[in-house]
Every structure is written in structure tokens, then in C-alpha cells.
Amino acid sequence: MNFDLNDITLPKLLKSNAATHGSRKTALRKKGLGIWQCYNWEQYLDNVRSLSLGLHSLGFNAGEKLAIVSSNRPESLFSEIAAQAAGGISISLYNDSTPLELSESIRRFDVSFVIVEDQEQVDKILEQLDKLPQLRRVIYIKKRGMRKYCNERLLTMDSVQELGSNVYNQHPDLFDKMLDAGNGDDTAIICLSSGTAGSPKGAMLSFKNLISMGMTYNEADARCAGDEYVSLLPMAWFGEQLMAVVVPLLTANTVNFPEKNETTMSDLREIGPHIMLSPPKTWESIAASVRVRMLDSTPFKKFMFNTFMPVGEYYAKAVLAGKVPSFSLRFARFVADILLFRALRDRLGLSNIRSALSGGASLGADVFKFFHAIGVNLKQFYGLTEIAGIACMHRDGAVRDTTAGVPLKGIELQIDENGEVLSRGSGIFKGYYGDDEATKLAFTTDGWLKSGDAGYLNSDGHITITDLLDDILTLSDNSTFSTQQIENSLRYSPYIAEAVVFGGQETPITALIGISSRIVGKWAGDNKLSYMTFADLTSRSEVIDLIEGEVLKANATLPELARINGFAIIYKELDADEGELTRTGKVRREQIKKIYQDLIKALGSDDKIVPVDTVIEFPDGKSGHIKTTVAIRRT
Numbered sequence: 281m282n283f284d285l286n287d288i289t290l291p292k293l294l295k296s297n298a299a300t301h302g303s304r305k306t307a308l309r310k311k312g313l314g315i316w317q318c319y320n321w322e323q324y325l326d327n328v329r330s331l332s333l334g335l336h337s338l339g340f341n342a343g344e345k346l347a348i349v350s351s352n353r354p355e356s357l358f359s360e361i362a363a364q365a366a367g368g369i370s371i372s373l374y375n376d377s378t379p380l381e382l383s384e385s386i387r388r389f390d391v392s393f394v395i396v397e398d399q400e401q402v403d404k405i406l407e408q409l410d411k412l413p414q415l416r417r418v419i420y421i422k423k424r425g426m427r428k429y430c431n432e433r434l435l436t437m438d439s440v441q442e443l444g445s446n447v448y449n450q451h452p453d454l455f456d457k458m459l460d461a462g463n464g465d466d467t468a469i470i471c472l473s474s475g476t477a478g479s480p481k482g483a484m485l486s487f488k489n490l491i492s493m494g495m496t497y498n499e500a501d502a503r504c505a506g507d508e509y510v511s512l513l514p515m516a517w518f519g520e521q522l523m524a525v526v527v528p529l530l531t532a533n534t535v536n537f538p539e540k541n542e543t544t545m546s547d548l549r550e551i552g553p554h555i556m557l558s559p560p561k562t563w564e565s566i567a568a569s570v571r572v573r574m575l576d577s578t579p580f581k582k583f584m585f586n587t588f589m590p591v592g593e594y595y596a597k598a599v600l601a602g603k604v605p606s607f608s609l610r611f612a613r614f615v616a617d618i619l620l621f622r623a624l625r626d627r628l629g630l631s632n633i634r635s636a637l638s639g640g641a642s643l644g645a646d647v648f649k650f651f652h653a654i655g656v657n658l659k660q661f662y663g664l665t666e667i668a669g670i671a672c673m674h675r676d677g678a679v680r681d682t683t684a685g686v687p688l689k690g691i692e693l694q695i696d697e698n699g700e701v702l703s704r705g706s707g708i709f710k711g712y713y714g715d716d717e718a719t720k721l722a723f724t725t726d727g728w729l730k731s732g733d734a735g736y737l738n739s740d741g742h743i744t745i746t747d748l749l750d751d752i753l754t755l756s757d758n759s760t761f762s763t764q765q766i767e768n769s770l771r772y773s774p775y776i777a778e779a780v781v782f783g784g785q786e787t788p789i790t791a792l793i794g795i796s797s798r799i800v801g802k803w804a805g806d807n808k809l810s811y812m813t814f815a816d817l818t819s820r821s822e823v824i825d826l827i828e829g830e831v832l833k834a835n836a837t838l839p840e841l842a843r844i845n846g847f848a849i850i851y852k853e854l855d856a857d858e859g860e861l862t863r864t865g866k867v868r869r870e871q872i873k874k875i876y877q878d879l880i881k882a883l884g885s886d887d888k889i890v891p892v893d894t895v896i897e898f899p900d901g902k903s904g905h906i907k908t909t910v911a912i913r914r915t
Contacts (some may be wrong), residue, residue, distance in 0.1 A: 289462040289487045291328065291365035292449040293529040298325035299778055301532055302401045305505070308354045311539040311547055313720055319354055321532070327354070327441070329455050332362035334444030336414055336458065338417060338435075340393050342367025345470065349373045349404075352511045352537050355421045355437065359395040360515075364468055364487075365406060365458055368393075371470040371482065372515035374863040375401060376856065383408035386415055389482055390689035393417045395437065399425040406431065409648035450508055470713050471518045471665050472745055474640075482713040483665045485518075493668040493707040494526040496688045500673055501635050501659075508632075509552040510773055512544065512562070517864055519639055523557045548629030556633055559640040559649070560768075561865050563658065566628060567650045568774035572799055588616035592653030600652060600681040612767055621654045630656050637661055639670070639684075641866060642745055644768030646837075648681045660684045662745055666722060666729055667691070668707030672743045683742035692744060694728065700749050701735045702728035751869065753784040755841040766791070766844065769837050773830035776801050778854055780872050781844070788845035790883035792876055793827060794854050800826070815892075815908040818849040824911055846914045848879050851906060858896070882912050 297307070301321040308319040319327070319581035340346065350356045359371040373385050375397060382404050386394065392414055396402055401419050409415070409431075409546075420426060426436075437486060448455065469488045472480040509528070513520040524535050525721045535557075538547035574585050595613040598605045605613070625631050636651065639661040648834035651658040662684035671693065674685035687693050691705040708729055711719035722730055734752050735745040746752065747762040755761055763781045770779035770791065778794035797814055800823060804811060811817040826848060835843040854860040859871045873880060882890045890910045 281705055284464075285488050285492055286464045288464055288491055289459070290490065290525070290529055291332075291361050291459050291462065293620060294321075294328060294361055295323055295394040295459060297321045297529060297532050305532065306534050307470075307528070307532070308357065308535050308537070309551075310354050311543070314539070316536075316550075319556065324354075328361045328365060329374060329448060330441040330444035331358050331437070332365040332444065332458065333447040333455055334440035334442070335362060335368075335393065336366045336454075337443055337447050338393075339439065340366055340368055340417075342461070344368045344393065345389055345391045347371050347373050347389070347391040347394040348396075348515065349375050349377070349382065349394060349401045350421065350515075351375055351540075352513075352515060353421075354395070354537065355395075355397075357535075359437075360469070362363075363393075364462070365455070366465075367458060367461060367466075369467050369470060369484075371472075372521070373472075374514055374516050376863065377404075378857055379404040379407045382744065383411055383860040384479075386412055390414060393419065395419045395421070398422040401430075402429065402434070409433075409461045417874045418622045422898055423769075462487070464491070467710060469521065471521060472516050473665050474864065474866060480862075481715060481718055483518075484710040484713050485665075485668050485707075486710055489668040489707045489709060490521070490526045491530070492690075493670065494522060494530050495705075496690055497522065497670055497673075498527060498530060500675060500688050501637075502669075503527055503531045503533050503555060505532040507634075508532070508536060508551050509555045509650070510536045510538065510548055510551055510553045512538070512556075512558060514863065517640070518665045518669055519557055519663070523555070528558070545629060549626070550629075550772060552629065552632040554632050555632045555635045555637070556630070556635075557639070559864060560638055560643040563643060563651065564647050564771055567647050568796070568799070569771075570624070570628075570650075572774045584620050591616045592621060592655075593649055594723065596649045596652035600649065600679060602678075602680065613681065617655055624654050625656065633657065635659060635676075637673070639663060639673075639883075640864060641683075642747070642762075642764050642768065644765075644772050645681045646769070646772045652679070652681075662701075662733075662735075662743055664703070664729070664731055667703055667705060668709065671703050671705070678740075680742055683744045685743065686741045687743070689821065690758050693737065695736055696724075698749065699736070699746075699752075701731040701733045701743070701745065703731065704728055721753065753781075753789070753842070756786070757841060758785075759841070761839065761842045766834070766838060766842060769834040770831065770844075773833070774805065775826060775830055778850075778867065780867055780869065782873075782883070783845075786885055789842065790880075791831070791844050791847045792850050792872065792879060792883075793831075793847050794850045795823070795827065797853060813906075814853065815851040815906050818851050819908055819911065823912075824849060824913055828913055828915060835915065844915055846883050846912060848883060848890070848910050848912050850876065850879075851908050851910055852896060879910060882910075888912055 298321045303320045303322045306318045307321045307324045311319050346368050348359045363370040418433050419437050421437045464487045467484045469485050470482040504639055511524040528535050536551050538544045591612045595605050636656050636658045659671045659674035663670040671691050672685045672687050694702050733745050734749045747764045751763045753761045753763050766781045767779045770776050777796040780792045783789040856863050893907045896904050
């Protein structure tokens with residue numbers, strides 16, 4: 281497409297695609313009740329137009345904010361682009377947010393209209409409605425359970441679209457006039473930052489930011505109209521905005537939405553996507569699931585896996601190091617692909633993957649090697665919400681396991697004297713909404729965007745992100761090492777869901793470990809270990825011995841001074857509702873330090889057990905009492 285970045289907007293791109301592809305090509309596909317429901321580009325535009333005109337007739341004006349609280353579905357995209365078409369700004373919020381988190385975001389970002397998915401989200405907002413005088417309308421998508429609700433601010437999406445259709449019949453030129461009023465410098469979305477160091481901030485991104493980044497990404501990792509993409513990540517995360525909203529409007533590829541979380545893997549297999557984006561935790565989970573399945577598989581399957589997996593790993597190790605594998609290794613890899621890897625990729629829904637992307641945090645080298653061993657073209661990228669997504673990424677044929685690739689076209693990087701990664705480019709955001717001080721602190725005096733990440737550039741121009749600047753460990757010999765690398769080594773174990781490492785310098789390196797309840801629970805059942813609760817499971821000496829073995833395996837891959845000297849298993853699963861994780865699953869280290877300070881203190885002492893007597897709050901508002909003891913194990 282040739283267009284003027286100063287004039288183009290996402291609604292204008294949608295109108296252009298509808299004119300080009302009309303009803304001939306599927307734009308969106310959603311699975312419901314086991315059936316894939318399709319929307320072509322003409323229907324995509326029709327839904328956006330009717331919703332936008334309906335919002336406009338209800339008094340949604342240019343510059344106002346519309347929040348979207350929903351799982352990933354076509355209506356999420358309709359809502360976002362409809363708000364932009366009316367001259368407004370959209371903001372996607374996490375649908376698993378608590379009522380308090382939702383109300384705080386709605387208030388902080390001056391949201392006047394909100395579109396939610398269902399009764400659950402309506403209830404969250406109604407619970408806090410007296411604190412939200414600026415919120416004029418709550419529009420819900422699903423009607424189930426809403427029959428007896430009576431509130432003047434509540435409307436169904438169907439009724440708003442019907443209102444918009446009537447407006448269109450009376451004023452057929454109004455929608456085009458609204459679109460013509462938009463330009464590239466208008467703020468399109470407010471996107472939440474990760475929030476690992478506190479409450480997420482709202483980064484304001486213009487159409488020019490979004491579209492220029494989409495074009496730059498597509499140049500580095502080309503997508504075409506025939507590609508299928510499965511939308512798995514929350515729309516509140518900018519990576520999903522780029523891959524499910526912006527790039528499809530540029531390339532006209534199809535976006536698919538799974539029916540629900542429980543059917544994701546089967547839906548993925550049905551679609552057979554060509555492009556996939558997931559954070560490291562997802563790739564770690566897939567790799568762990570394969571290893572767990574092998575523990576329970578038949579002797580023949582175990583033989584096949586144990587025979588051919590090393591072949592794939594040797595091949596991947598050579599390729600990721602930039603070497604050309606020998607003929608014998610290439611031939612052995614070809615045989616392994618026919619006999620094992622091809623079927624494994626199909627089982628995982630990755631048969632058609634041309635480009636698999638991992639971003640949002642560093643991916644462990646072992647997991648990275650695993651996917652390349654089985655023939656998945658997994659690539660890492662590095663980016664920030666504040667730069668509209670991706671700053672660096674691997675290119676085909678130049679994937680290296682310790683790096684996140686080279687800068688995209690138009691992106692400049694430099695490393696300052698403290699080792700912090702700084703960047704410049706056309707995607708740089710307009711600032712944080714309502715926080716001029718934070719906006720000012722985000723830049724150096726000469727205009728470079730600060731990342732808060734420590735990293736370095738190698739001789740080939742590849743960026744390696746070592747960790748958050750504040751999380752770099754100083755070892756006993758005053759050298760530095762990445763906390764994240766130690767944690768990634770631990771999480772490679774299928775039994776370990778999360779790990780948080782502390783210490784350095786004069787303090788021994790220790791770890792709080794969160795076990796996978798599903799996998800460790802199954803292991804306990806297979807070994808005839810009885811337990812009543814999760815806390816009971818974590819306190820069993822057999823489970824502690826199991827995790828100690830996994831810690832020792834991780835230590836064997838680490839430098840001597842960076843090895844873990846002691847660990848404790850956390851007596852509950854980490855939870856975003858309690859502030860221990862961000863909504864994208866990243867650990868909030870400072871919050872962990874506060875909540876588990878007794879365990880962390882004991883890890884640095886000679887204590888062998890720590891008594892725990894605490895109350896935890898569940899997402900449904902109920903509370904539970906945990907009384908147990910946590911063992912401190914030295915390695």
C-alpha cells in the first residue's frame with residue numbers, strides 16, 4: 281500500500297481493505313459452539329461503521345476514551361476501530377482484572393464509555409459505579425444473564441449497532457466525514473505498560489506510531505494476505521495489538537480467535553497458523569508439556585524421542601551458532617524429521633508455522649534450542665510499548681539463541697555508560713497519559729528513550745538483553761550476571777512453574793520456587809503420595825527432593841559463582857490478583873519481596889524451616905487460611 285503516514289488511520293485502512301477484498305476474503309474468524317464463524321472484510325467494515333455511528337449518536341465525541349474489557353473476539357476489534365473512527369481513543373484492559381483494578385484504570389484514563397464482554401465484567405463495573413461519575417455508558421456484548429439488570433447506563437452492543445444503522449440510513453455520508461477528520465498524528469490507543477515495577481502506565485500511541493511500526497515489522501518478517509494468525513494474547517498487550525489489529529489491516533491476512541482457553545491447542549491445530557506470537561511462558565509451557573507427555577508415553581515413543589531429540593538438538597546448536605551443519609548431521613536431521621518431528625509439530629498445531637515469535641521477556645536458551653530442534657522457526661524480538669512494539673528481531677537465516685536480533689529499519693540503538701539500552705525511531709510514543717513527570721523521566725536529555733533494560737550489542741549488531749537494569753546480580757568476585765538467566769534455567773524443568781532469585785555479592789544466591797501444581801500433582805499421584813492441599817504438596821519431603829534434583833540440574837549449566845545455594849518452595853501459586861504477577865504473567869519482584877520476606881530472610885540464614893500462618897484472598901472474594909511449614913533446602 282502507498283499512503284501518506286500523516287493522513288492514514290486504522291479506520292481508513294479498514295475501509296480500503298473492504299473496498300479491495302469485499303466479501304471475497306475472510307478477515308476474522310471466531311470459533312463458537314464448535315463452529316468457526318467468519319467475517320469478511322465487508323462485514324468487518326459494516327460492524328465497525330454501525331457501532332461507530334451508534335457511539336457517536338450516544339454522545340461519544342472526538343478525544344474521548346472508550347475502554348474494552350473482553351477476551352479476544354471480533355467484537356474487541358470492532359469496538360477499538362469504531363471508537364477511533366468516531367475520533368476517540370481506545371484502551372484495552374485485562375478481562376481478568378479485579379473490580380478495583382478496572383475502576384482505577386477507568387478513572388485514571390478518564391474513560392467515558394466502556395464495552396465489556398459479559399455479565400461478569402458488568403458486575404465488576406457496577407460494583408464500583410458510584411466511584412465512576414464520568415462513565416456514561418456500559419455496553420455489553422453477551423446478553424446471557426442480563427435480562428433482569430436495570431440501569432440507565434447499560435446498553436447491549438446489538439442495540440448500539442442498530443442505532444448506528446439507523447443513523448447510516450439517514451446520513452450515509454456521516455461515517456466517511458468522521459473518517460476524513462482523522463489523521464496520522466491523532467492518538468489511536470492508550471496501551472498499558474508491563475507494570476512490573478508498579479501500576480501500569482498508559483502509553484499514548486498515534487496512528488503514525490502504529491502504522492509505521494507495522495510496516496517496519498512486515499518488512500523484516502513479511503506477512504501476506506494468505507497467512508493465518510491465531511490471536512492468543514490479551515489485547516491490552518501491545519504485541520497483540522500489532523499482530524492482530526495493525527499488521528492485518530496492512531496485509532489483509534486472517535485473524536482467528538479460539539473458542540476458549542481450554543480449546544486453544546485444538547483450535548490452533550485446526551487453523552494451522554503461519555505466524556504465531558507468544559511470550560516466553562507459553563513456549564516454556566509447550567516445551568514442558570512435551571517432556572511430561574514423554575514420561576507417560578509408551579516405551580517405543582520414549583525410544584524414538586530419546587533417539588532423535590539429541591539429533592535435533594545437535595543440529596539446532598550448530599545453526600544457532602551460525603555454523604553450517606555437516607552433511608551427516610543434515611541427513612540425520614532429515615530422518616529425525618520424518619520419523620518424529622513432523623508428527624510432533626502437527627500434534628502441537630505448529631505444522632504450518634513459518635515464523636514463530638517470542639517477546640516480552642528473555643527466553644531460556646534450552647527452550648529456544650528445543651523448538652529449533654523440532655523444526656519450528658522460533659525467533660526472539662525485543663521491544664517496548666513505548667516504541668510501539670518491536671525494536672529488534674531475528675531475521676530468517678540469522679537466528680542466534682543468545683540474542684534478540686538486530687534493530688529494525690529506522691530504529692537506532694545505543695548502550696549508555698550504565699549498560700542501559702536506549703532507542704530512537706518513528707514508533708516512539710507521545711507520552712504517558714496524565715503523567716508528564718513519568719514521560720519526562722522516560723527520555724534522556726538528548727531525546728533517547730530509556731528502556732530500564734541492561735544489554736549489549738555484539739560485533740554483528742545483534743542485541744542481547746541480559747535483564748532489567750535493577751535486577752542484575754553482582755557476584756562475589758564483583759562480576760555481574762543475569763537474574764533472568766538463572767530463573768530461565770530453573771523454569772526449563774517441567775516441574776517448576778516460576779522461580780524468583782535473590783542474593784549476590786556477600787549474600788548467597790537463593791531462590792523461591794513455585795511448582796507446577798498440575799505436573800507435580802500428577803507426579804505425586806504416580807508415586808502414590810497423598811496430599812490434601814497445594815500447601816501439603818509443597819511440604820512433602822519427596823517433592824522437595826524432586827525439586828532439589830531440578831535445581832542441581834540447573835546449577836550444572838551455570839557458572840560456579842552464579843549457582844543457587846538454597847531454595848524454598850512457595851506454599852501457594854503466584855497470583856496476579858494478589859499483585860505477585862502482572863496480568864501478562866511477569867513476576868513483580870518487589871511485591872514478592874514484601875509478601876515472602878520471612879522466607880527470603882530465612883534463605884539467607886541458617887534456618888531450616890519457616891512456620892507459615894496466613895490468610896489468602898481468592899478471586900471470587902472468598903478467603904482461605906494456610907497454616908504450614910516451609911522447608912529451607914541447601915544445595
